[in-house]
Amino acid sequence: MAFRHIRRSLSIELIKKNRMSKPYPYTRSDSSRSEAQLSLENILQGATPGAVSTHSRAILEPSVKPRDAKPRLLLMGLRRSGKSSIASVVFHKMPPNETLFLESTTRIQKDSIHSFMDFQVWDFPGQLEYLEPSFDLEDIFGSLGALVWVIDAQDDYLDSVARLNRTILTVQQYYPGINIEVFIHKVDALSEEYRQDAYQDIVQRITDELNDCGYENAPVHFYLTSIYDYSVFEAFSKVIQKLIPNLSTLENLITTLGNNCGFEKTYLFDVLSKIYIASDTRPVDMASYEMCSDYIDVIVDISELYSWDHPLRKAKGEQMQEAESHVVLHDDTMLHLMEMNKYLCLVSVIRNPEAREKKGLIDMNCRTFQEALNDVFSRSWEREEDQTT
Amino acid sequence: MDARKKKRKVLLMGKSGSGKSSMRSIIFSNYVAKDVRRLGATIDVEHSHVKFMGNLTLNLWDCGGQDAFMETYLASQRGNIFSDVAVLIYVFDIESREVDRDLDTYNAVIEALREFSPNAYVFCLVHKMDLIQAEHRQRIYEERSSLIRSRSEHFRVDTFGSSIWDQSLYKAWAGIVHKLIPNLTVIERFLSAFAKKIDAEEVILFERSTFLTVTSVSSEIGDLNPIYDRHERLSNIMKAFKHCAARNTLTTPASAGFVVMHTKTPQFNIFLGRFTDNTYIFLVVPPGEAAYNCAVLNTMLAREGFSKAAASGRSDGFPLPPPETPDDGASNGVNLGF
Numbered sequence: 001m002a003f004r005h006i007r008r009s010l011s012i013e014l015i016k017k018n019r020m021s022k023p024y025p026y027t028r029s030d031s032s033r034s035e036a037q038l039s040l041e042n043i044l045q046g047a048t049p050g051a052v053s054t055h056s057r058a059i060l061e062p063s064v065k066p067r068d069a070k071p072r073l074l075l076m077g078l079r080r081s082g083k084s085s086i087a088s089v090v091f092h093k094m095p096p097n098e099t100l101f102l103e104s105t106t107r108i109q110k111d112s113i114h115s116f117m118d119f120q121v122w123d124f125p126g127q128l129e130y131l132e133p134s135f136d137l138e139d140i141f142g143s144l145g146a147l148v149w150v151i152d153a154q155d156d157y158l159d160s161v162a163r164l165n166r167t168i169l170t171v172q173q174y175y176p177g178i179n180i181e182v183f184i185h186k187v188d189a190l191s192e193e194y195r196q197d198a199y200q201d202i203v204q205r206i207t208d209e210l211n212d213c214g215y216e217n218a219p220v221h222f223y224l225t226s227i228y229d230y231s232v233f234e235a236f237s238k239v240i241q242k243l244i245p246n247l248s249t250l251e252n253l254i255t256t257l258g259n260n261c262g263f264e265k266t267y268l269f270d271v272l273s274k275i276y277i278a279s280d281t282r283p284v285d286m287a288s289y290e291m292c293s294d295y296i297d298v299i300v301d302i303s304e305l306y307s308w309d310h311p312l313r314k315a316k317g318e319q320m321q322e323a324e325s326h327v328v329l330h331d332d333t334m335l336h337l338m339e340m341n342k343y344l345c346l347v348s349v350i351r352n353p354e355a356r357e358k359k360g361l362i363d364m365n366c367r368t369f370q371e372a373l374n375d376v377f378s379r380s381w382e383r384e385e386d387q388t389t
Numbered sequence: 390m391d392a393r394k395k396k397r398k399v400l401l402m403g404k405s406g407s408g409k410s411s412m413r414s415i416i417f418s419n420y421v422a423k424d425v426r427r428l429g430a431t432i433d434v435e436h437s438h439v440k441f442m443g444n445l446t447l448n449l450w451d452c453g454g455q456d457a458f459m460e461t462y463l464a465s466q467r468g469n470i471f472s473d474v475a476v477l478i479y480v481f482d483i484e485s486r487e488v489d490r491d492l493d494t495y496n497a498v499i500e501a502l503r504e505f506s507p508n509a510y511v512f513c514l515v516h517k518m519d520l521i522q523a524e525h526r527q528r529i530y531e532e533r534s535s536l537i538r539s540r541s542e543h544f545r546v547d548t549f550g551s552s553i554w555d556q557s558l559y560k561a562w563a564g565i566v567h568k569l570i571p572n573l574t575v576i577e578r579f580l581s582a583f584a585k586k587i588d589a590e591e592v593i594l595f596e597r598s599t600f601l602t603v604t605s606v607s608s609e610i611g612d613l614n615p616i617y618d619r620h621e622r623l624s625n626i627m628k629a630f631k632h633c634a635a636r637n638t639l640t641t642p643a644s645a646g647f648v649v650m651h652t653k654t655p656q657f658n659i660f661l662g663r664f665t666d667n668t669y670i671f672l673v674v675p676p677g678e679a680a681y682n683c684a685v686l687n688t689m690l691a692r693e694g695f696s697k698a699a700a701s702g703r704s705d706g707f708p709l710p711p712p713e714t715p716d717d718g719a720s721n722g723v724n725l726g727f
Binding site for chain 2: 288304306312320325327328331
């Protein structure tokens with residue numbers, strides 16, 4: 001039976017995960033550091049071989065200040081490669097064709113994003129020579145989550161690749177665990193063939209160079225992106241996911257939910273940026289991502305039209321406080337959306353013919369998931385900390 | 390008897406490059422705004438039959454606007470083009486540099502129309518409004534539409550400012566089709582009675598393939614909604630999502646659609662569902678799960694009676710409270726003057 005009541009299995013899962021998410025014996029003794037930072041470190045360490053990791057901890061540890069250590073995303077690349085456009089489209093909802101009018105960035109733009117997880121986006125001017133000794137590397141890369149390097153694929157990219165390599169080699173000496181994410185950008189205008197060629201070429205050049213300098217298996221990831229379609233959101237989703245504490249817990253929860261409810265694909269979206277912060281373990285396909293993301297738009301837009309306040313508007317009865325919506329399309333695909341909290345919503349694609357009759361059960365399972373999710377994100381460690389002080 | 394003659398001739402005219410074919414493609418052929426640049430110039434007249442509300446066929450004559458064509462329409466083709474016209478849609482380009490010449494041509498068209506179909510409706514769209522800065526839009530539009538009115542002879546002209554890049558296009562076309570639907574008063578009477586019964590804030594009827602607003606009723610509270618262009622915006626939102634669904638389920642936009650959509654939020658509940666073969670109904674009811682479910686059930690039940698009424702165009706066999714107006718029979722069809 002595809003539809004089981006999953007309350008029990010989920011809560012067991014959650015207990016197990018809670019136990020597992022404290023793998024470090026020093027968590028308890030070292031109360032000045034939050035679990036978020038630990039998990040972040042954990043991820044960073046996970047990307048490097050064991051021998052380096054002890055070293056990295058030694059370097060990272062003094063830099064981690066309590067509370068003020070939001071993971072940081074650095075947007076870097078040559079000038080006019082599209083860094084500010086990416087930031088505006090993804091984090092400020094700017095329509096892509098309006099990015100043409102963006103002025104070139106002259107100083108570091110620091111954006112704080114307050115969402116399910118607080119993080120900062122630093123947008124660097126392309127011409128800035130941050131590797132010069134006058135810049136405090138510690139200040140820039142200190143509490144780094146990821147370095148996003150944007151390469152303009154329509155332009156001659158050799159310069160950019162060379163500069164990226166220099167940056168990687170410098171940064172990795174001091175902060176070997178940093179995630180390097182390379183966006184091969186503006187690919188919308190390239191033909192499919194040329195796109196693949198450029199991708200291959202860039203990947204080859206960077207890995208070769210790094211290997212030559214004795215830096216093997218560097219944590220460098222490559223994405224083909226464009227602001228005119230969903231690829232940049234998808235790429236950012238992947239980048240952000242690496243910074244999320246408890247990601248595996250979330251993914252497990254979503255997979256359990258999806259399996260029990262017969263969902264084909266489930267995403268946990270950040271409503272504002274439409275980045276998905278977790279999804280079930282089935283492969284992501286662009287079609288379902290696009291539909292889910294557009295469905296959020298539909299609901300947000302409709303809500304805008306009908307959420308006006310007026311003293312005469314009164315409720316006629318009891319109702320859930322969180323929004324819930326579903327649509328059945330012409331081919332009997334169902335899209336189901338449920339608000340989880342202020343920032344997050346869960347969107348699933350359901351192609352199970354039974355789903356329409358068992359809608360109530362699906363809703364209930366999603367509510368259960370919501371409780372579990374809010375437990376994971378409730379930042380219980382912060383409350384514990386408050387109590388101890 | 391006029392109401393039963395279901396083919397209606399719609400003339401689409403205006404200067405070359407003013408955007409006639411673009412808007413036709415967006416509204417009736419499921420184009421998206423950025424794809425219309427692929428359209429070439431219309432040569433002579435392109436005829437198309439657009440099924441609207443199932444039993445109403447619009448016989449759309451998209452008339453190429455180059456001067457040479459214009460001359461033939463007004464001279465040798467005059468009788469052929471301008472007879473039996475139900476609606477003339479004349480498109481003005483707001484950016485045009487020869488306003489006076491445009492108006493002269495318009496006036497000549499109006500003359501011809503008066504000769505052959507004096508009872509036709511005339512709609513003038515002042516198009517490409519997106520090219521004007523937002524703060525000047527209203528003023529320039531009003532200037533232009535008063536100029537148009539002064540050259541319209543005895544015809545009562547409806548003018549709309551429009552742009553293919555936002556919802557104003559839907560507003561203009563919803564206004565046009567609103568005039569064309571034969572049994573609209575029956576539908577409206579039914580809807581308002583129905584809305585009252587289920588305590589809805591607003592009930593909107595959308596045409597299925599174009600997602601144009603056929604008609605809508607709102608309660609006293611629903612009328613207080615500060616967003617006046619919500620119907621057009623809904624058309625725009627839903628049609629965009631239909632395109633997205635079509636793209637991602639590998640079908641054509643024409644065959645994509647929704648079976649049903651429910652949305653519950655703390656401020657409102659919305660139900661969108663197939664109503665008759667050719668319409669979607671869109672209900673907005675206040676929060677309250679039980680009341681909402683009731684409203685949805687009632688809608689399903691009302692469907693049958695309504696589709697009968699919409700198909701026959703008469704009020705027989707149609708469960709309605711006694712009509713408010715005694716001369717109900719006469720108002721059943723909008724007399725378009727055939």
